Amino acid sequence: EVQLQESGPGLVKPSQSLSLTCSVTGYSITSNYWGWIRKFPGNKMEWMGYISFSGGTSYNPSLESRISITRDTSKNQFFLQLNSVTTEDTATYYCARLKATFDYWGQGVMVTVSS
Amino acid sequence: DTVLTQSPALAVSPGERVTISCRASESVTTLMHWYQQKPGQQPTLLIYLASNLESGVPARFSGSGSGTDFTLTIDPVEADDTATYYCQQSWNELTFGSGTKLEIK
Numbered sequence: 142e143v144q145l146q147e148s149g150p151g152l153v154k155p156s157q158s159l160s161l162t163c164s165v166t167g168y169s170i171t172s173n174y175w176g177w178i179r180k181f182p183g184n185k186m187e188w189m190g191y192i193s194f195s196g197g198t199s200y201n202p203s204l205e206s207r208i209s210i211t212r213d214t215s216k217n218q219f220f221l222q223l224n225s226v227t228t229e230d231t232a233t234y235y236c237a238r239l240k241a242t243f244d245y246w247g248q249g250v251m252v253t254v255s256s
Numbered sequence: 257d258t259v260l261t262q263s264p265a266l267a268v269s270p271g272e273r274v275t276i277s278c279r280a281s282e283s284v285t286t287l288m289h290w291y292q293q294k295p296g297q298q299p300t301l302l303i304y305l306a307s308n309l310e311s312g313v314p315a316r317f318s319g320s321g322s323g324t325d326f327t328l329t330i331d332p333v334e335a336d337d338t339a340t341y342y343c344q345q346s347w348n349e350l351t352f353g354s355g356t357k358l359e360i361k
Contacts, residue, residue, distance in 0.1 A: 185354060
């Protein structure tokens with residue numbers, strides 16, 4: 142069974158970078174696409190970006206100047222880096238497999254941006 | 257951006273039929289999907305490509321629509337269906353609706 146698990150710090154200071162890891166088991170990240178989605182307090186959901194089976198990336202235009210998604214195929218992990226965070230980046234961050242749509246999701250990690 | 261509009265909340269009694277709507281700001285053909293998110297859990301896929309039931313999802317759930325107007329139907333509703341339901345389109349980038357919170361009376 143495909144399983145995804147996010148990990149990373151739950152607290153980040155404003156202006157710093159947010160870095161998260163998604164560890165995938167039961168399926169190779171060299172197949173399909175793998176994405177990051179976040180849910181803000183108040184329930185708004187936002188797609189952030191994805192990385193493809195070949196390592197190509199696509200980002201939400203609203204985040205393009207601050208976001209990077211990379212991967213380590215040897216560990217079957219992919220990563221999110223979001224730079225210059227503000228309090229408005231406080232959210233629960235999810236990783237998910239993208240196969241036509243998001244069919245498998247991690248449990249999510251809550252990240253608070255605060256000094 | 258393709259904006260998806262959902263009604264914010266609904267309340268129904270067990271055994272009733274409920275329809276949750278999602279309207280897109282432009283045509284997304286049938287590239288519309290539906291998720292259920294229960295409190296404290298990750299979203300789970302219910303319906304993909306407007307009307308296809310994801311494996312393992314009860315047949316009480318169904319989806320319909322094309323173009324700009326889509327509907328998720330639950331019939332009959334059960335107490336366990338208390339959740340927030342999101343639509344999401346994949347025609348133009350990827351965007352989510354604002355969610356419909358379903359309360360079972």
